[in-house]
Every structure is written in C-alpha cells, then in structure tokens.
Amino acid sequence: MTAQSQSLRDWLLSERPQSRRQARLGRAYVIWRQFSANRLAVFGLVIILALIVVAALANLIATHDPYIGNLTHARLLAPGTDGYLLGTDDQGRDIFSRLVFGSRITLLVVVLVAIIAAPIGLVVGTVSGYAGGWVDAVLMRITDIFLAFPKLVLALALVAALGPGIENAILAIAVTSWPPYARIARAETLTFRRSDYIAAVKLMGASPARIVFLHIVPLCLSSLIVRVTLDMAGIILTAAGLGFLGLGAQPPMPEWGAMIADGRRFILDQWWVAAMPGFAILIVSLGFNLLGDGLRDALDPKEAGQ
Template identity: 55%
Template sequence: MTYASPVSQSGSLRHWLADPHPTSPFQARMHQSWRMWRKLRRNGSALLGLAILFVIVIAAVFAPLLSTHDLFAQDLGNRLSLPSAEHWFGTDELGRDIYSRLLYGARITLYIAALTAVISAPVGLVVGAVSGYFGGWIDTVLMRVTEVFLAFPSLILALAFVSALGPGINNAIIAISLTAWPPIARLARAETMIIRRSDYISVVRLQGASALRIITRHVMPMCVPSVIARVTLNMASIILSAAGLGFLGLGAQPPSPEWGAMLSSARQFILSNGFVAAAPGMAILLTSIAFNLVGDGLRDVLDPRHD
C-alpha cells in the first residue's frame, strides 16, 4: 500500500496551497503564506523592488567572483579614466576600479542596514508594547523618552552619537540604531493599545496569564507584521544615514569602499569627471528606492483591510 501525499491527493501543489479549508497547522501556515505571495505578486512596484534588491544581494554575496580588479589596487597612471571594456564604470582619483569597489561596497551597506534593523526593531517593539499595554506613568515616561529622540532629525542625532563614540562602521551602526527605534516604538504602541482591548486578551487575562506572558506571547506577535513593514520602509533612511556618515568621514573609513565614502572622495571631481560620483550615487538611490517599493508592498500585503 502506497502513501499518497496531500499534494498528490489534491492534484497539484497550487491547489493544496490554495485550499480554503486547511487540515493541519502546517497547511494553514502555508495557505496564509500563499495568499500573501499572491497579493504581493499583483503589486508590480513591490516586485520591481524585490528584483532590484535581489540583484544587489547577489552582487554583494558574489562580489569576489563578479569583481574584475582588486578593490584596493591603485594605478595613478590610469586615474579618472572613462568607463571602458577594462574598467566598466571607470576609475577613481587613485586609479582604482569603481565597479569592483561598488560590489564590495554593497556588502558594507547591506551589513549596516541589516544589523541596524536587527537592533532597532526589537527595541522599538518592546518599548512600544510595554508602553501601550500598561499605560499610565509607564506609558508617559517611555513616550516622553521616545519623543526626545523624535525631536531631532535622525541624521543630526546620529552625527551627535557617532561623534561621541568615534568614527567607524560599528559605531555608525550603534548611532543609527539609536535613532531608528522611536518610530517603531510609536507604531507598536498604537497597535498594542488596540490589541489590549480585544476579547481574546481579556480571556487570556482571566485565565491568570501574567502581563509578561500576555505581552510576549499574544501582543508582540500581533504587532510583528506592522513592524516588519515599517522596518523595511525605514531601510531607505538607514542607508541614507549610513551614506551621510560615510560622506562626512564618521562612518566607514578609507580605503573602505563604502558608497558614502566613495561619494565623499569623488565630490571634487563632480564637474570634471561626474561618472566617479554618479556610480555610488546611483547605487544609493536604487537601493533606497527598492526598499521603499518593497516596504509599500509589504504594508499592503500584511494589512488585513487589503484582502
């Protein structure tokens, strides 16, 4: 006797995923993921953003294979050369290949953006959930602290923190993270204030669940979809802040191929050799636009009102 999987019984994987009556928790999760993918697939701008991000991630991961020159090799006799078959994006003021440096610079930019998101998202989620659930003086204290951070432009505040900590990539990540969590906290607080009045939260509370358990097991998971969409939208500002710090010499230090640092060294040649600054500038622009497009798509997909 042979065993027939749910996929073969339904006739196709697509039919099994789209089954409106899932028979197991696994199928329910797959069904929800399938519905989200179908909604995202109908969003052309989100798919465009995903495609751009995919290309950037592939370029960063396989930079050693895709690069054509040593990113640190200098050739002063071939400095500021125009794009050619040998140097696809030309060379900079020290004769270094711009294309190869862009590939490795994508690694630094994605590293800063990812690590900043990993740090700021949990902090903002916890602060917002605790503030929104307890209310009272706890909410007042936490929100006043949050508003102090929101009172300053993010780049100015990041400049202040990184000036105190010292230049460098790791200090730049810490400084940007300290400016990125307040909007997430405000969003999580608003979501929590709605969720805490739900009937199922009242039932869980009547069953004797502690406040810590309610927040971690019931409130925070409900806030995660909105936080994910918000963090994705914040990626563009994180990348711009990282590039701004690098441009001012407070982020990645030379000879690191960080895009902001590349712009800083190329700014004196913008009028005479604009291609030197155009390459890292376009890389920052495309990456920021891609994250914004994906964030808009995720916001629509994760919002139940858009079913």
C-alpha cells in the same frame, strides 16, 4: 492549471484549515499572491535579491582589487576605458569593483540596524501600550525626546561622541531609528489589549509578560516589518551621509557615501567618480521603497481578502 496544482491551491485557500500548518501556509500563499500582483513590488524584491547576490559573490564579480589602484596609468579613466567598466577614481581604483564590495557594507548596515533597532522599538512600544499608566508615560516621553531631534543630526552627535568608524555609525543609526517602531507597536497594542482574544488569554491565567511577548508581539510584527522595510532607504541615506562627512566607514573601505565624498572634487569633469556610487544608492533605496510598498499592501488585512 493542472489538477494537482488546482488541488494544492484549493487546499491552501480552504476556509476551514485542518491544522495550524495548513492555516499558516494558506496565509503565506495569500500574502504572496497579493504581493506578486504588484509588479513594482516584485521589481523591488528583484533589486534587493540582486544586492544580496552581489554582496555574497563580490570576490567573483569584482574585476579588480577594490583597495589598490594603479597610480601610474589608470587615474580618473572614463567608463569603459582599458577594461574599467565604470572608470577609475583619483587613486586609480576600479569604481565597479568598489561598488560591488561596497554592497557588503550597505547590506551590513541595514541588517544590523534592523536587528538592533526593531526589537528595541517593539519591546518598548508593546510594554508601554499594554502596561499604561506611569510606565506608558515614562517610555513615551523618552521616545518623544529621541523623535524631537532630526535623525541625521542626532546620529552625527553620537558618532562625534563615539568616534568615526562603521561600527559606531551603525550603533548611532540604530539608536536614532527605534522610536518610530515604538510608536507603531504602542498603537497596535492599544488596539489589541482590549480584544476578546487577549481577554480569553487573561482568563486562562497568563502573566502580563507572557501576554505581551507571546500574544501581542506577534500581532505587531506585520506592521513593524513593513515600517522597517520602508525605513531601509533612510538608513542607507543616513549611513551614506555619515560616510560623506568622514564619520562612517574609514578609508580605504569602499563605502558608497565616502566614494561620493572622494568624487565631489571632480564632479564637473570626471562626473562618474561621484555619480556611480550615487546611482547605486538611488537604485537600492528605490528597491527597498518598492518592496516596502508591496509588503504594506500584502500584509494589510483589509486588502488580503480582496
């Protein structure tokens, strides 16, 4: 380690930071050091980064048109035949190219669900925990109603009411995903609201809305980020389940769950048609789980100081 890098490390790990910027960078460095020490978590991060790269460069990575196949000579070709890396489906479409473009749909689903569901759960949970009384009772009973139904069953009911399509599937998954986030945010808020830090903010004349959104919400973010990351695998499986049942992305969109549904008729003889998208779902779900476990350990304040 060079003297310059050692000096930078000492500056980041200083117990008496001279500015907020130094304190934030030091905290980020400690979190990264905790995270990078977990090799499985780094492996999960690599998987997710690979998913993002594949989705961004799908036009360059795909070897064939994902929507139009060769109905004359290329039906149900085995992997590695005639330049088809993972084989073809019953429509003669290249499975590899469909998986590559399907990564965009998967990434779109998890990002939009997180953007919609996480803020809703965060706001409901923090407001409920800080306000208490009848506000807490009403909001938590609504949350309990959503939690009483299995996520996939409730999503199926919502999509059936709204109509099939990827947009309605995303909305249905988001509506069924926010209650756990509300529960976590409420539990965190109940811990923070009687702290000396919040009492000092009250004495300074801050309004309840300012306290909730500027002081309590940031304290709940780390736990929420971990839970959202761990839930990504479940979101992918729910989206794949809706696609498998024909209620998610509609043909000819290369959604992984719909690809498994198309290949179930050939599972005994042409196994690759259903196995390849299933393997893709497995790998991406594993990546999110490993990443979530690593973030949980890195963002845990009891672990960060070790």
